[in-house]
Amino acid sequence: MSDITREDKKNLELLVKKETVCVPRFYRLYLLWGGMKNQRVPRKESSVHPAGHNVKILVNRVLSLVNRVLSLMGLKLSSAGGMLFFLKVPKVPKDFKQQYNRQLINLKKNNMGFEISQNFCYDLGSHPESYIDYECMFAARHLAARNPTSILDIGSYRHFSIGLLASYKVTILDIRKREPCLDNETVLTGDAKQLDIPSNSFDAIVSLCALEHFGLGRYGDEFDLVADKKAFNEMVRVLKPGGILVFTTTITRAAPSIAFNAHRIYDYEMIRSLCERLDLGEETFFSHEDGQFCSWEQVTNLPKVWDVYCGCWTKAE
Numbered sequence: 001m002s003d004i005t006r007e008d009k010k011n012l013e014l015l016v017k018k019e020t021v022c023v024p025r026f027y028r029l030y031l032l033w034g035g036m037k038n039q040r041v042p043r044k045e046s047s048v049h050p051a052g053h054n055v056k057i058l059v060n061r062v063l064s065l066v067n068r069v070l071s072l073m074g075l076k077l078s079s080a081g082g083m084l085f086f087l088k089v090p091k092v093p094k095d096f097k098q099q100y101n102r103q104l105i106n107l108k109k110n111n112m113g114f115e116i117s118q119n120f121c122y123d124l125g126s127h128p129e130s131y132i133d134y135e136c137m138f139a140a141r142h143l144a145a146r147n148p149t150s151i152l153d154i155g156s157y158r159h160f161s162i163g164l165l166a167s168y169k170v171t172i173l174d175i176r177k178r179e180p181c182l183d184n185e186t187v188l189t190g191d192a193k194q195l196d197i198p199s200n201s202f203d204a205i206v207s208l209c210a211l212e213h214f215g216l217g218r219y220g221d222e223f224d225l226v227a228d229k230k231a232f233n234e235m236v237r238v239l240k241p242g243g244i245l246v247f248t249t250t251i252t253r254a255a256p257s258i259a260f261n262a263h264r265i266y267d268y269e270m271i272r273s274l275c276e277r278l279d280l281g282e283e284t285f286f287s288h289e290d291g292q293f294c295s296w297e298q299v300t301n302l303p304k305v306w307d308v309y310c311g312c313w314t315k316a317e
């Protein structure tokens with residue numbers, strides 16, 4: 001350490017004062033709070049939100065500032081259902097900090113062509129997971145088993161749909177405009193409740209985390225409180241006999257509700273009645289609390305909180 005310059009010392013002191021520890025995000029509590037990604041991430045310019053939304057963003061920012069300070073003491077403040085909790089975060093081992101400091105000095109001596117900015121991170125443990133991983137796993141498993149020649153994707157996660165293009169020809173329908181990114185992708189911009197597609201067209205239809213939003217205007221579609229039912233009927237219409245419909249949506253064992261205009265939260269009977277003209281392949285649930293697929297009994301019964309329904313259904317030949 002003898003060749004540390006005065007500037008290095010200053011930087012190190014600053015670093016020790018400022019260091020922020022990146023800890024696994026406490027997804028479950030966060031999700032229970034209802035603070036889904038759209039409340040955490042600033043939306044695009046075109047989005048308009050009610051005042052309450054901005055308050056939540058502000059609260060999140062204040063929490064994150066407080067947590068920067070608390071993380072120095074190995075603590076983290078989290079919020080669930082409006083209550084605040086202290087959680088212990090993994091402490092950064094001393095030798096990791098020392099190594100970091102040494103490497104930083106080396107890097108400054110020889111930056112290997114990189115500009116250096118300091119961002120102290122310590123992300124050990126398992127990968128952070130979310131319900132989205134499980135929805136995608138469920139859909140991927142059923143699509144792989146079926147190996148369809150034509151897929152219609154309605155409003156699923158963009159990354160999932162792009163991944164499908166590695167193996168399949170995919171038609172993507174979404175109310176929000178997007179450009180095709182590969183030759184085997186056809187993009188249709190339109191409303192799921194009224195598809196400009198002939199009946200019996202696709203071997204497989206996939207729709208992840210979309211049904212509960214249809215007709216609530218959130219994504220720019222026309223307000224229509226029964227658009228979800230209309231869209232589901234359309235999916236069944238354009239599915240070939242013998243084809244599979246894989247979809248995921250919100251579910252609760254408590255009373256169904258609408259968080260207007262973000263999403264609906266369905267009960268099991270509602271979902272089952274949508275599927276009445278189809279044959280069941282497989283259905284399962286994902287519990288935010290347990291962070292994994294779960295049985296029906298483990299689905300949340302907290303009011304206005306949702307878990308995930310995953311279903312694979314077949315259209316009779």
Ligand SMILES: C[S@@+](CC[C@H](N)C(=O)[O-])C[C@H]1O[C@@H](n2cnc3c(N)ncnc32)[C@H](O)[C@@H]1O
Pocket residue numbers: 154155156157158159173174175176190191192193208209210213214215219221227
């Ligand atoms: C929760 S998002 C699904 C994930 C999102 N595509 C992503 O990449 O994060 C619901 C999707 O459904 C689309 N959508 C909402 N209402 C729709 C409608 N009536 N018809 C077609 N697509 C709709 C939205 O534009 C959005 O992309």
